[in-house]
Every structure is written in C-alpha cells, then in structure tokens.
Amino acid sequence: MRSSPAVSLAPSPPGWAGLAVATDPRTALAMPGLRPFFPETVWSEAPEAATAWVFAEDAPAAAPPRIIRVGPGPWPWARFGARIGRAALLAAEQAMPGLVREGTRGSGLVAAPEAATFLAAMREARVAGPAGLPDPGAAGLGVAPGDAVLVLDRCEAGCARAVRAMWDSARAVAAGRPVIAVRIGTGQATLPGAIGPFAAWTLIEAAAEWHGLEDDGLARIAAAAGVSVYAQAARPAFGDPHDTPLERFARLLAATRFADPFRQVPCSAEEALTIMASWQRAASENRRIAVACGMASWKRARLGAALASEAGPPAFRRSTRGAVAEASRRGGAIAVWATREPPGLRKAAAAAGVAVLRVEDGFLRSAGLGAGFLPGGSIALDARGVAYDPAIASDLEVILAETAFPPAMLARAARLRAALLGRGITKYNLPGADAPPDVAAGRRRVLVPGQVEDDASVRLGAMAGPRKNLDLLRAAREAEPEAFILYRPHPDVAAGYRAGHVLPADALAFADVVQEGAAMPDLLDWTDTVHTITSLTGFEALLRGKRVVCQGMPFYAGWGLTEDRQALPRRTRRLSLDALVAGALIAYPRCMDPVTELPCPPEVLVDRLTQPAAWRAGRAALLRRMQGRLMAGLARRGWLR
Missing domain, CATH: 3.40.50 (Rossmann fold)
Known part of the structure; x- marks a missing residue:
C-alpha cells in the first residue's frame, strides 16, 4: 500500500475543545468506543449538564441545540458477525454549517497535496464505502475504464420517482456511452436491470459520469478522482460549491476523525487506512465463504469470528457431502482446515462448482502452543494449496514470485x-x-x-x-x-x-x-x-x-x-x-x-x-496439558518414541 503522509487528519474543530459531551443512549448502544474519536472533549457523567450531545441518527425534536452528528460517511465500517470495526468517523455539528469550510486546528483546510496523496493511498488500499463488496474493476462491469455513465439506485421506494428522472436525464446526455444502473441499497431496485452492489473503487474506475441523489462522501471521492459528478441535492454543510473537487475532498477529510479500535486511542489517517485496508480484505474474503469444514471443536469459536461476514459466521460441517451441499445452497465457498480435509472434498466440490480455500495457522501464532489447544492469532486462506507443500505453488509462493513490492x-x-x-x-x-x-x-x-x-x-x-x-x-x-x-x-x-x-x-x-x-x-x-x-x-x-x-x-x-x-x-x-x-x-x-x-x-x-x-486458554486446554504431562513422562522413560 502506498504510504500517505504522517499528518494528523483528526480535527479539533473550533468550539469543540472542552465541551462537556453526552452520548444519546441509542448512539451509545449502537456505537460503543466513541470516546477515542473525541480526545479534546470532556465526557459528561451527568447528561443534564452536557453542553453538546453526540447523535448517530436524526436527533429528536426536543434535542439540545448543540448536536454533534456522527456516521460512517464514505469510510468502511466493517461488520464481522456481531462485531463492527470503526477506524474513521465523519463528524459535524448541526449548529455549525461552516465547520468543514472553516477547517481544523485553527490552520485552515487539509492541504490539497496531502489530500491528493491520501486519495492515492485510498485507491491502492481499495478503501472507500461499505467493506467487502465485490471489487472486479471496470472490466468486471464489462466497460473500459472511465467510459460508463453510472446511475446510482438507492433501492428505496421514497426515492423511486427521483431515481427514474435521474436515469432519463443520464441517458439523454450519455452520447453513446454505456449507461449502467447500479444498486447502492438493499431494497427492491427501482431501475430494471440494476446491477451490484459493487465496491466504490470499481464504480469510480468505471465511471465517466456519476449520477446520484446526494452530494455525499463517495460522490466527493469520485469527483476528486476525476469523475464528473451530478448530484440532485447538495449538502451545503460540506463546503463551498465553488471549491475544486480536490478541495471538497479535503474538506471531507477535515471533518473526519480517526481512532485505533485496538488500542482505543486517536491515530493518524495513515494508521487508520492500514486498519481499514485489513478490514476490506478480510470482509471481501469472508463474504464468499459459506461453510467451514474440518475445524476442530476447540477452534470453532475463534475461527467462526475470523471467517464471519455481515451475514454472520459460516456454517460448520464435518463431512464432504454436508459441506458441499450447504455451500451449494448458500452459493459460497468452503474453507477447510488443510490437515483435516475430509476424503473426496476437492473432487466433489469441483463437480458442484464450489470453490475450496485451505486454512492453516499463520506464521505469527500465539503466546502458547497450538497443540495445547490455544487458538491462534493469525490464519492463512489459500485458494491454490498450502504454504508448506512445495508440490503445488501456493498463494504465498505466487505472492513471493510475482509481487512488485513497492x-x-x-x-x-x-x-x-x-x-x-x-x-x-x-x-x-x-x-x-x-x-x-x-x-x-x-x-x-x-x-x-x-x-x-x-x-x-x-x-x-x-x-x-x-x-x-x-x-x-x-x-x-x-x-x-x-x-x-x-x-x-x-x-x-x-x-x-x-x-x-x-x-x-x-x-x-x-x-x-x-x-x-x-x-x-x-x-x-x-x-x-x-x-x-x-x-x-x-x-x-x-x-x-x-x-x-x-x-x-x-x-x-x-x-x-x-x-x-x-x-x-x-x-x-x-x-x-x-x-x-x-x-x-x-x-x-x-x-x-x-x-x-x-x-x-x-x-x-x-x-x-x-x-x-x-491469550486465554479454555477448559479443553487445561485437560490437554494434563494429557501432555503424562505423555511427556512416558517419552522420557523411553516408552514412547
């Protein structure tokens, strides 16, 4: 991944330092871990004494006058089963529409060169929008890069009339270029033949024009990347309409806060980008996994979490027949522990058109023995083979043989x-x-x-x-x-x-x-x-x-x-x-x-x-240690070889 500058893009907007902040109860339940994003504020232990409130959704009519509204914006909040990863937060105060225009830390906007460098790093890391969506690039949409007119269908009944009007206007100005309707919601598509959803960078790289209902974060990223963006409704709180696309993206960065969810501290934009890139990759891989097979019972909790997607963990199956049938039903791949692959799995899966990924421990493992039933801290998913078998070129061997490491x-x-x-x-x-x-x-x-x-x-x-x-x-x-x-x-x-x-x-x-x-x-x-x-x-x-x-x-x-x-x-x-x-x-x-x-x-x-x-060992690990002590004693006496 190309490195972005080691500058802080986590702002302290004017008027926020020293605020006594309270969190709306709904927000506190839906978004735990907010505090690292607001290091300069005082979190009020008495909500009635708060001078500002944080809301993740629309505030009620009786809400206090100073409201800090937060949400994902264009940044990936990755869902792995019940766990949600957040490293970036778009934050704006309802009572301060000029927030993004006025800049941060009293020093004005994020500089355009810094914004351009960070945008390039985002592209290389494939970070933008929802995590884990298919990312085949322009070729995956059947178009040349920068050639398509995209119409974004929110798949919401209340937007149907506006989406159809946008479709008609986009077709009228397409000038022979392909016009593609793309789903960006989970409801019923408004436009016939709408495809997707797809990852943001696939859409950006395919688009000559971007037609959407909102001038939102993704539209700003697309515009900064050189796409012509047409939004039906503008959001004046997100900057001056006379700004260049890169300046508008810089304002978006100025309203973004970054925090490390593992250490629970604010972090730089570069550090957050590394975290979000790891989530993008994991979410993309997990999205295609339907079944886990050959997993020892003591590993299942950790592996279920490691392989979970927004739909939850994969189904666990023991037999070839059960694994292939469930993977076919769900339309996904099988992840199998490489040394516990049931007989005939690869042949049966190939016949059913089901992909198989082999799973093994990574090279950084744990603070203790795997054979002692201590779950590992890293795994490898390999679509070709396994790293320890030189008979087949594994994904790792291909990486080492072909990657041009920047x-x-x-x-x-x-x-x-x-x-x-x-x-x-x-x-x-x-x-x-x-x-x-x-x-x-x-x-x-x-x-x-x-x-x-x-x-x-x-x-x-x-x-x-x-x-x-x-x-x-x-x-x-x-x-x-x-x-x-x-x-x-x-x-x-x-x-x-x-x-x-x-x-x-x-x-x-x-x-x-x-x-x-x-x-x-x-x-x-x-x-x-x-x-x-x-x-x-x-x-x-x-x-x-x-x-x-x-x-x-x-x-x-x-x-x-x-x-x-x-x-x-x-x-x-x-x-x-x-x-x-x-x-x-x-x-x-x-x-x-x-x-x-x-x-x-x-x-x-x-x-x-x-x-x-x-690194906490479970009950199985304690029993395993007792067994190990017995077997080690027998071996030392020469009774086992």
Whole structure:
C-alpha cells in the first residue's frame, strides 16, 4: 500500500475543545468506543449538564441545540458477525454549517497535496464505502475504464420517482456511452436491470459520469478522482460549491476523525487506512465463504469470528457431502482446515462448482502452543494449496514470485521485522529460564530445532531429505564437524503432544548439548547457523540475519536467502529479506486481534503477543496439558518414541 503522509487528519474543530459531551443512549448502544474519536472533549457523567450531545441518527425534536452528528460517511465500517470495526468517523455539528469550510486546528483546510496523496493511498488500499463488496474493476462491469455513465439506485421506494428522472436525464446526455444502473441499497431496485452492489473503487474506475441523489462522501471521492459528478441535492454543510473537487475532498477529510479500535486511542489517517485496508480484505474474503469444514471443536469459536461476514459466521460441517451441499445452497465457498480435509472434498466440490480455500495457522501464532489447544492469532486462506507443500505453488509462493513490492511496503516490512526482533517475538512466544551455553571463542554455534515428525510440513516439505530429528542431527554434524551443536526439542514434542521424541543419549551422539529450557529468541541470538528441515525457526533466524541451512523446502527457501539441500526449479526469483517479510507476514496471512476478535494489521498482533493476558486458554486446554504431562513422562522413560 502506498504510504500517505504522517499528518494528523483528526480535527479539533473550533468550539469543540472542552465541551462537556453526552452520548444519546441509542448512539451509545449502537456505537460503543466513541470516546477515542473525541480526545479534546470532556465526557459528561451527568447528561443534564452536557453542553453538546453526540447523535448517530436524526436527533429528536426536543434535542439540545448543540448536536454533534456522527456516521460512517464514505469510510468502511466493517461488520464481522456481531462485531463492527470503526477506524474513521465523519463528524459535524448541526449548529455549525461552516465547520468543514472553516477547517481544523485553527490552520485552515487539509492541504490539497496531502489530500491528493491520501486519495492515492485510498485507491491502492481499495478503501472507500461499505467493506467487502465485490471489487472486479471496470472490466468486471464489462466497460473500459472511465467510459460508463453510472446511475446510482438507492433501492428505496421514497426515492423511486427521483431515481427514474435521474436515469432519463443520464441517458439523454450519455452520447453513446454505456449507461449502467447500479444498486447502492438493499431494497427492491427501482431501475430494471440494476446491477451490484459493487465496491466504490470499481464504480469510480468505471465511471465517466456519476449520477446520484446526494452530494455525499463517495460522490466527493469520485469527483476528486476525476469523475464528473451530478448530484440532485447538495449538502451545503460540506463546503463551498465553488471549491475544486480536490478541495471538497479535503474538506471531507477535515471533518473526519480517526481512532485505533485496538488500542482505543486517536491515530493518524495513515494508521487508520492500514486498519481499514485489513478490514476490506478480510470482509471481501469472508463474504464468499459459506461453510467451514474440518475445524476442530476447540477452534470453532475463534475461527467462526475470523471467517464471519455481515451475514454472520459460516456454517460448520464435518463431512464432504454436508459441506458441499450447504455451500451449494448458500452459493459460497468452503474453507477447510488443510490437515483435516475430509476424503473426496476437492473432487466433489469441483463437480458442484464450489470453490475450496485451505486454512492453516499463520506464521505469527500465539503466546502458547497450538497443540495445547490455544487458538491462534493469525490464519492463512489459500485458494491454490498450502504454504508448506512445495508440490503445488501456493498463494504465498505466487505472492513471493510475482509481487512488485513497492518501497512503502518494504519499509513497513523493515519496521515490522525490527518490532519482532525488539520484542523477541517467535511463533509460540514461550518463556524460558535457561541461558544458552557458553562456547569457546571462534567455535561455530549451530542450532538444530527439532520438529514434529508426522507434521504435514515435514511429510510434504522434506522431499528427498531427512524426515526424522535424529537424521537431521546427523546431517548437521556431517556438515559442521567442528561446530558446537545445540539440539532444541520441538515444544509440542517436549510437552508430550506430538511425535518426534529423541532420547537424550541418542541426540548427544551428534549434538554437544540438548536444551529445552532456553527461550527461542535467546537461542536465535546465540547461534551462528540454523540447520532445519522445514521449521519456522529457520525463517525466524533469517529475520535476525543468521545463516540457515534447509534440508527440505519450506516457504522461505529457494529465494536466495538460504542454503538449500533440495531444489525447486520454479523458484527462480531472488528476494530481499524485507520482500520475504512483506509477502509472508503482511500480504499473505489474516491477523486477528485476540481481544476484539476483529481482523487487524500484523503490527497490532505483535503488540498482543507481548500481552499474555490477551491469550486465554479454555477448559479443553487445561485437560490437554494434563494429557501432555503424562505423555511427556512416558517419552522420557523411553516408552514412547
């Protein structure tokens, strides 16, 4: 996403500072979390003493004289089931029609160059209007860019006569250009053949002319983007009609407030745009998902929230037959947990014309073990394959192979990488009491992270290389005969949840020490080289500038950043480390805030991963820990291998 200027577009309009503000009860119920949008006001604990009131809808006749009216304006308020995300708020005072014309913070309008830069960033992020609508671009409407005359049908009976008149006038001046009626409401269409609804940027990019009933926020964005806008009714409170389209858009920005819904504080326009872009993407993906399949029962609450749309969460089904039938009935796709896909699903879905998305954990996961039934903080939805299976080019591989990462995204990736290192973030973020061992100066230090031997990433990603932890240790010793090798058992294996236990005596035939108790960030700082099959520890070592040797073909291998013992001929592109981070941690996964259960940028998840209280384990997790302790004890006695 192109970066907008780091200016504050959250205004303090004249006369608002120090107001004692009360919230209409209807607004308080419908729009919790308003306070961060109004940092300069005093929220009155005694409504009768308030000097101004906030209303989200029309105020009653007996309302006080000073009314601050708020609403979404042209900004996406994203609905994910019962959860609503708000990062931008259009706010104007009923008693001050000149508010937007007079500017903000006593310094006049938002500058036109800043408004133009922000508009370009909005276009790139596809942020404007309702979240999650189909966004196929002008080609999806069957027209060339900038060639259509659009007539916006509000689908309201009370507007029917005006909409028909607008249709007739638009056709009269079309001069041979295609005239398209587009639905922008949820009721019965007034105009026969009306299509949509579609995302705002699809409409803007298709339009030469924009015919609507109101000079609203979307019309202002369209006009600023170069579309000729014809509105039947003007709104004088939104600026001077003699302004240029860009100046009118700047006035719209001047009346917009931005707040971070995760940290509950005011934020810059750029920060809010990043949040809204994550919602647009998630809402668009979720809108097409009808059924979730193969989801373990303990994951369903979190995954239901992660995959919910404005219609609510998807239906959960266990069998191929049930999943395909329900997806066909609802007209949507199936999201299936990649390692729990029921037999015959892909074939049956293809026969029924149903799309299948594979779901897996993202690379930033949680403050605790997934095998311990702790829900994750990120997932990946992949329409092609899965990131750990090199037999098929996954969506992640296509992103890494084909995306032209712009400088702003690479800079964001560099900042994200610095935050991960500064806070010691890894996949599971487990504490550790032991310090890495002292090693004689000049001796190479090698970390060999154990893996779950029956994990799909090993079964599929090992290709022709080692698939057992003991074989990995042997290969590391053969490659590094003089090195000090530390073997770190996989935490799921050490906890007794998964397969792959190596008896210490066997491990010490190749390793100098076996250590479970050190925190992974400390080990990564300590080591010079990591030898792995496909472990995410190799990726985490790359983030720290370490040498990484891959016996298998994980997602981060084959791009010129690792020493690879296997080859994948189709991976020919050479990536920078920041490009790898941009693809794997920003463009590919879906991050979820464990507190609000709203989609969030990865930067928010990084913050949450340093807050253990945000990660609450349920009853299933407690029972799982008891089982793990029993299995780990048996493994240490050599009774399980």
